Amino acid sequence: MRTYLNLFFAFLFITMNTSCNEDDVEVDCITGEAAIINEVEAPETAKVGEVVSIEVTFSMKNTCGSFAEFKESSTEEGKIIKVLVSYFGCTCGQAIIEDTQSYEFTPESAGVYQLNFRSSTSELTTINIEVTE
Template sequence: MRLNKMRTIYLLLTVALLSSCSKKITPEKEGECTKYAIVSISRIEHVNDSIKVYFNVNNGCGQFNKFIEKDSAGAHIVTVQAVYKGCFCTMDIPERSASYKFKPTKSGTSFLTFRGVNGDDITETIDVK
């Protein structure tokens, strides 16, 4: 009887010690390694009714997040916001692309200005009928 009691105590202590020393790997908290940044547009291409916008991100985690649009002095200004998700990213500067579809509010000539690299903006003229 005494031997069974000793075994039970030994087993409980072993389980308690082993479970307290286990290293649990917790998943990343949502948004812990997520960053947003405005990136420069390097070039554009017309593809049917939309415009394919190319831009470079600062590392391998960078992806397209959204277009930010603003009207200023008769021009429609378009910038790209990138999202960087992940704590461990490759150290390269890949080129990404996204399709932009212009939705005019009035007929006539519209000027689209895409924010480019080092202040070299890309301006596109679109005639809306």
């Protein structure tokens, strides 16, 4: 009986060691972060109720990056807009990739709209759009 028990534990030990091999461990290579905004192009004027398109050019740190979304938040500085980028993959080419996406908003009333785009962790690119009836 003792021989069978020793064989069972030996089999269990071998099975556990082979199933926990580092080569079998899957690595999750999906990350996301805010991109660095290089340039913002916007019209100086717009009309109430019309969609305003703002071209935002930003950089991604490698070839696995792709645009995810614009993220809006409100702080004491006003409305802050960030570009979020998703990185998919473990093996990525090391290159700075530039992309341009359109941020769109529809003003609901007349006035001057101030939009702040997060160009780095400590800097904002501010644009003003005068909206008329």
